[in-house]
Amino acid sequence: MKRFLQSKQVLIIIPIALILFIYFNQGNSLASDSANKEEYKEEEVVMVEKVPTRMDTMVHQYDSILTALHHDESTVGAAVVVTCDGEIVYLKCYGIKEAEGYDSIDKNTVFRLASVSKPVTGVLAGILANEQLINLDDRIIEFLPDFALKDSLSTGALSIRNILSHTSGLVPHAYDNLVEADVPFHVIMDSLRRVNISALPGILYGYQNVVFSLYDTIAAIKTGMTFEELLREKVFVPLKMDNASSGFTSFAENQNKAMPHGRINGSYRVLPLNDRYYNTNPAAGINASISDMGQFLTALTNHDHLLLPANVVDTVFTPQVVSPLRRIYLRRWGPVESKYYGLGWRIIGYKGRQIAYHGGYVRGYRAEIAVCREDGIGIAYLTNSPGKVGSEVVPIFLDMYMDE
DSSP states (O other): OHHHHHHHHHHHHHHHHHHHHHHHHHHHHHHHHHHHHHHHHHHHTOOOOOOOOHHHHHHHHHHHHHHHHHHHHTOSEEEEEEEETTEEEEEEEEEBSSTTOOOBOOTTOEEEOGGGHHHHHHHHHHHHHHTTSSOTTOBHHHHOTTOOOSSHHHHHHOBHHHHHTTOSOBOTTTTHHHHHTTOOHHHHHHHGGGSOBOSSTTTSOOOOSTTTTHHHHHHHHHHSSOHHHHHIIIIITTTTOTTOEESHHHHHHOSSBOOOEEEETTEEEEOOOOOTTGGGHHHHOEEEEHHHHHHHHHHHHOTTOSSSOHHHHHHHHSOOEEOOOOGGGGTTSOOOOEEEEOSSSEEEEETTEEEEEEEEEETTEEEEEEEETTTTEEEEEEESSOSTHHHHHHHHHHHHHHHO
């Protein structure tokens, strides 16, 4: 009996010891966890203050200037984007899609690009040349045997490079009146044989919409795809330009579009949609939102060339001909050092840099785009109420960036 009691006492003591052992070890573990949690909390609340970059400061100032300009001009709607080294650093939308309406412009609202379509077409041409699908020095008559100009020498010499650089030799703005009258493009093209010629192709600059848009027909013949299909496959999809399109139908059917406006008796009034210049899609028939333009610019300003090969950008930005652009066209800019035209882009010498630039206007819309490849910066501006702001947004930005 005594031995049994002793055994029983041992059995009672062992569980108590075990309980005490677990308790103290759990306590130590909890204390350790608590200490770790306290340490983690301390690390979590440590904040590192971000020092504003020069670009941060500049776009803040630029935003204040643009806001004041749009207010003074009573702009109906607009949008602007700035990129630096392949990234969007500033994007802002102003106003509404339609006067007296309530639907605000947003980053996906589509505008007409007008002649800023030419830089997009230039990039497409650079891509197709890089892929060896369409050689820039191929002659037009190789694709269009019945094509003719006023003399046979010009007819035989005219190349794709000539039409995209406005060096066809034809007098400037040939048959723009027929474009505005919505005459079918094939009829206008057949009429080019009656246009006066100033020089052989490749010598003189003469701005064209009709001749530039021959690229549509040539690209379709060469690839078996429509111009819209080529844009989508080679430019819009790879560059993630999700809202971009070509042609009047695509624009008219888009539910998120900015309506055109014009000044009537000192105030902006909504205008009916019109299809002017959509019969020259490569020159003036592309539509895009400000987010699309941001994607387009990031591809052009990314030094790693992740989306556009470097030689594509080289091709379109290489000056092809001296462009005697009238001073009024760049009246808000400071002294301009040189004026050339590349492939779909104006190449402007400004403050020791080369600026690839283009502007566009069609009734009710204005667009602006500029790229300084050397500094990796780009800017685009879209509005549905053309006014003086459109001529100021690019030079103000360039001056702020380059003068500091």
